[in-house]
Amino acid sequence: MRSGFVALVGAGPGHVDYLTLAGLKALQKADVVLYDALLSAEFRGLFPKRSKAIYVGKRCGRHALAQQQINALIVSHAQKGKFVVRLKGGDPFIFGRGAEEVEALREAGIDYRVIPGVSALNGIAASFTLPLTLRTGGNEFRAIQGHHLPEDSQWWQDLARYKGTVAIFMGLEKLASTLEKLLAHGRDPATPLALIESSDDGSSHAHATTIQTILTLGYQRVGHGPVIVYLGDNVRFMDTKAQTFHNLFQEAPHVLAAHFH
Numbered sequence: 001m002r003s004g005f006v007a008l009v010g011a012g013p014g015h016v017d018y019l020t021l022a023g024l025k026a027l028q029k030a031d032v033v034l035y036d037a038l039l040s041a042e043f044r045g046l047f048p049k050r051s052k053a054i055y056v057g058k059r060c061g062r063h064a065l066a067q068q069q070i071n072a073l074i075v076s077h078a079q080k081g082k083f084v085v086r087l088k089g090g091d092p093f094i095f096g097r098g099a100e101e102v103e104a105l106r107e108a109g110i111d112y113r114v115i116p117g118v119s120a121l122n123g124i125a126a127s128f129t130l131p132l133t134l135r136t137g138g139n140e141f142r143a144i145q146g147h148h149l150p151e152d153s154q155w156w157q158d159l160a161r162y163k164g165t166v167a168i169f170m171g172l173e174k175l176a177s178t179l180e181k182l183l184a185h186g187r188d189p190a191t192p193l194a195l196i197e198s199s200d201d202g203s204s205h206a207h208a209t210t211i212q213t214i215l216t217l218g219y220q221r222v223g224h225g226p227v228i229v230y231l232g233d234n235v236r237f238m239d240t241k242a243q244t245f246h247n248l249f250q251e252a253p254h255v256l257a258a259h260f261h
Contacts, residue, residue, distance in 0.1 A: 003110050004031070004078040008098050010091040010117015011035075014198045014225075016042040018118045023087075026115055031082040034073060037064075038089040038198065038226060052077075067097060071104035078110045091119040095145055095169050121167055124196045124228055128206045130238035132165050138232045140164035146171025146178060146229070153185070160185035165232040172227040175219070179211050182231075187211065192235035198225040206240040 007026040012018025016039075019027075027033065030051045035043065037057025047053050056070045065073070070086075077084045092098025092114055105112045121143055122132055132141040142159075146168045150156075159166065160182045171178060172195070183189055189212035196206045205222045211231070221227070 003108075004080065004082040004084060006074055006078050006084045006086060006105055006110055006112040007115055008086045008088060008092045008101060008112065009115045010096070010119075011039055011043065011087050011089055012118040013090055013120040013123040014038055014204070015040050016046065018123060019043075019046075020115065020117060022115045023117065026085050026113075027087070029083050030085040032077045032084045033087055034070065034084070035087040036089045039087070043087070067100060071101055074101060075104055075108045075110060078105070079108065088117070089120070090123075091117045091121075094119045094121060094143070120169075120198070120226070120228055124198065124204055125167070125230060125238075127204055128194075128196060128238045128240055128242050130194060130196075130206075130230060131234050132167070134234045134237065137237070138164040138234045141167060143167045143169065144171075145169045146174055149174070149178065156181050156185040160187040163232075165230060165234045168229040168231070170226065171229045172219070172221075175229060176215060179215055183211065183215075189215075191231055192233060194230040194235045194238060194240075195219055195227050196230070197222050197227045199223045206238065206242075208235055208238060208240050 009023040009026050011023065024046065027046050028048060030048055032052045032054065033047050034054045034056045044053065054073065056065050056073070058064065074084055074086055086101060088096050088098060090096055098114060102112065102114065125132060133139050141164050142162060144166065147170050168178065189210065191211045192208065193211050193214060194206060194208045196204055198204050207219065
């Protein structure tokens with residue numbers, strides 16, 4: 001049987017409204033959908049009724065399947081001639097392990113396409129008007145993951161002196177030790193800091209504070225979703241009370257109607 005095709009689709013940061021048109025078109029063709037955690041229940045309504053839906057989600061410390069098993073599933077279904085959609089939260093190539101899945105497809109000789117998604121990096125920040133770059137402030141940004149940070153003192157010194165916006169993915173578990181190391185290498189304890197937490201229903205919650213306040217008072221989680229930490233002066237610009245993108249469409253249809261008609 002001729003091999004099928006695989007689309008690695010970035011679903012955006014949680015809610016179905018962030019899915020791109022290209023991603024939706026791929027889903028409509030899917031025979032098999034392997035989907036992540038961190039996606040709202042509305043996504044299931046977009047899966048074709050004929051398709052086979054397989055949950056392969058990962059949470060911190062709780063993985064439905066190991067990455068190698070996910071790779072094997074993708075390849076196996078494609079080798080049966082199926083149109084496979086690997087639906088991934090955020091963007092496949094921004095802390096999404098999409099490259100590992102592409103490697104498996106290349107080794108198996110299977111055709112594929114990567115359909116980018118709105119990354120939580122900028123999508124979640126934009127929901128609360130937190131600009132990653134600001135001409136009059138931090139005009140660059142740096143994204144790191146907080147699970148396995150290096151011990152190298154020069155690396156920490158460079159990060160502590162960085163003037164742009166720093167986004168830390170998966171950084172909540174080791175947040176206190178990360179902030180302590182930054183202070184030890186010269187970071188100002190009054191540096192603005194924001195924590196944006198995503199929930200299973202696609203909503204987000206933002207909290208703006210400073211490094212010193214977090215080290216003194218800690219952070220009380222709203223739920224069990226992922227948290228991205230943002231550091232830098234641009235945090236001062238954000239609006240923690242802003243409506244998230246999907247809530248705007250759900251809660252203010254009369255306002256939108258006035259603008260679009």
